[in-house]
Amino acid sequence: MSRPHFADIAQELTDAIAAGKYPVGTVLPTELELRDHYKTSRHTVRAALQSLQERGLVSRKKNAGTRVESAVPKSAFRPSLASVDDVVQFGEEHLRLVQSVTEVVAEGALSAILQCSDGTPWLRISSLRVAGDASKPPIGWTDVYIDASYSEVADAARTQPDRLISALIEERYGRAIAEIQQDVHALNVTGEMTERLQVDAGAAALEIVRRYFDASGEVFEISVSVHPATRFSVSMRLTR
Numbered sequence: 292m293s294r295p296h297f298a299d300i301a302q303e304l305t306d307a308i309a310a311g312k313y314p315v316g317t318v319l320p321t322e323l324e325l326r327d328h329y330k331t332s333r334h335t336v337r338a339a340l341q342s343l344q345e346r347g348l349v350s351r352k353k354n355a356g357t358r359v360e361s362a363v364p365k366s367a368f369r370p371s372l373a374s375v376d377d378v379v380q381f382g383e384e385h386l387r388l389v390q391s392v393t394e395v396v397a398e399g400a401l402s403a404i405l406q407c408s409d410g411t412p413w414l415r416i417s418s419l420r421v422a423g424d425a426s427k428p429p430i431g432w433t434d435v436y437i438d439a440s441y442s443e444v445a446d447a448a449r450t451q452p453d454r455l456i457s458a459l460i461e462e463r464y465g466r467a468i469a470e471i472q473q474d475v476h477a478l479n480v481t482g483e484m485t486e487r488l489q490v491d492a493g494a495a496a497l498e499i500v501r502r503y504f505d506a507s508g509e510v511f512e513i514s515v516s517v518h519p520a521t522r523f524s525v526s527m528r529l530t531r
Contacts, residue, residue: 295329297338304339308348309362319349319357345524385430387452388419390487392445395436404500405436405513412439416448416456419487420516428489431518438511457503457512466511470504480517488519495520 307313320328325336340357343349346364349357395401397411405411413436419429435456437444444459451459461467476498485492496519503512 295331295335297335297342300325300329300331300336300339301342304343305346305348305364308343308359311362313359315359315362317359318355319359321356385420385422387433387448387456388421388429389416389449389452390419391415391417392448393417394439397436404515406502413437414439414441414445416445418448428519428522429487430522431516432484432487433514433516436513436515456514460511466505468503469506469508472502472504474500476500478517480519484517488517490519497523 304313304319313319319325319340322333322336322340325339326333329336340349340351343357344351347361348359348364350360351357393415395413395415397405397407397413398409402409402411405413416435416437418433418435420431420433421427421429435448437456437460441460441464443463444456447454447459447463448456457468478496478498480488480490480494480496481492484496485494488494488496490496496517499514499516499518501514501516502510503514505511
């Protein structure tokens with residue numbers, strides 16, 4: 292029988308906390324007790340507890356154990372992205388608030404980001420991403436670039452904020468996602484983005500560029516998202 296992955300242990304403990312097995316203010320079993328219970332290594336247990344701590348569920352102090360601080364995660368969003376379906380699910384769980392729709396021509400730095408030739412026309416849909424409650428700071432800002440002729444998609448993006456733009460393209464033009472290429476970069480928020488994301492100038496953020504390919508290997512959508520570091524992280528699980 293294979294040993295459990297730390298993410299599986301973290302999820303089981305998260306479920307137990309949410310169910311009230313470990314109420315707020317109580318202490319979780321020790322690392323050694325969890326090691327024996329899950330028949331795994333102490334290193335794996337520590338990684339699971341660290342995951343809970345990063346999400347605000349527990350606090351950890353030397354000689355004081357692991358104390359439950361909250362029954363629900365307090366950290367922002369840590370999607371586990373291992374497949375196209377994972378990316379699609381994440382996009383469907385968070386509302387899109389369209390801020391503008393603009394026809395643009397890629398030049399210079401934008402061409403480099405989109406990996407297209409200078410002079411390529413695009414329709415850009417700029418949106419805030421929120422977790423269902425628009426009164427809270429947004430998860431991030433996303434510029435989605437699609438074929439300049441897809442104006443119907445831009446209209447639908449406003450009226451159907453819970454649907455992915457890629458799904459709207461598939462519905463109207465029959466181009467479905469076959470592959471997504473994702474690049475993640477660190478940056479500091481400057482200019483208009485500070486106001487959009489409600490952060491201080493120079494705040495740390497992640498820029499995520501996703502290129503959506505159809506079955507023929509052609510790009511039909513590119514998204515450029517900026518997420519404040521305190522509200523978003525990316526978790527990936529690699530297996531052999």
